[in-house]
Amino acid sequence: MGCALDEELIDKARDFHGHWCPGLAIGIRAGEWVRQNLGTSADEEIVAVVETDACGVDAIQVLTGCTFGKGNLIYSDQGKQAYSFYRRGDGKSARLVLDNQKLGGGPDDQIAALFQKSAQGTISAEEQQVLNDFKEGWAKTIMEAELDDVFVIKQAGPMPKKARIMKSIVCAECGEATMETRTRNMHGQTFCQACFAQRESRM
Numbered sequence: 163m164g165c166a167l168d169e170e171l172i173d174k175a176r177d178f179h180g181h182w183c184p185g186l187a188i189g190i191r192a193g194e195w196v197r198q199n200l201g202t203s204a205d206e207e208i209v210a211v212v213e214t215d216a217c218g219v220d221a222i223q224v225l226t227g228c229t230f231g232k233g234n235l236i237y238s239d240q241g242k243q244a245y246s247f248y249r250r251g252d253g254k255s256a257r258l259v260l261d262n263q264k265l266g267g268g269p270d271d272q273i274a275a276l277f278q279k280s281a282q283g284t285i286s287a288e289e290q291q292v293l294n295d296f297k298e299g300w301a302k303t304i305m306e307a308e309l310d311d312v313f314v315i316k317q318a319g320p321m322p323k324k325a326r327i328m329k330s331i332v333c334a335e336c337g338e339a340t341m342e343t344r345t346r347n348m349h350g351q352t353f354c355q356a357c358f359a360q361r362e363s364r365m
């Protein structure tokens with residue numbers, strides 16, 4: 163049982179991401195759910211809203227066809243391992259939330275501390291080995307679990323509106339064309355956000 167995706171697709175996701183890790187495995191399983199339940203953006207327009215910008219999002223892009231560049235991958239910074247998917251055709255949607263408990267635990271405090279040390283570059287060789295072993299085992303657990311045991315399926319929020327091409331305005335300071343909705347006004351002039359912030363700090 164476990165992940166039913168073709169090995170080829172899993173390899174594609176790993177190659178795109180650059181390494182194998184538990185986060186990627188989470189995204190692979192989310193992508194598997196989408197392919198089974200909604201199809202992919204190659205056949206129909208699928209929209210994804212991801213509440214994290216971590217590793218798993220790379221697998222979601224490869225497996226679902228939802229990408230930042232196409233505008234059908236939306237990042238909502240909530241710091242959660244949660245992913246919502248929508249099929250525009252019939253409005254079918256779901257929000258997948260990772261459930262560590264159903265998977266038997268996930269990273270404990272000791273492992274969390276090792277992740278931090280690793281990021282800070284203060285991890286010892288033995289500690290790195292403990293962390294690597296955990297990552298390998300955790301990724302395996304995620305890949306071998308039933309999909310029902312990886313995510314809790316909840317109701318997704320409202321479907322995001324279609325991306326529109328916004329008018330651009332040239333910033334009065336740097337001269338760079340800027341999407342109208344991202345500009346700010348000061349004394350009758352229009353600035354990009356960076357130039358507006360600079361002017362404001364000088365006042």
Ligand SMILES: [Zn+2]
Pocket residue numbers: 179181182183185186217
């Ligand atoms: Zn990763």
Ligand SMILES: [Zn+2]
Pocket residue numbers: 333334335336337338353354355356357358
């Ligand atoms: Zn500017």
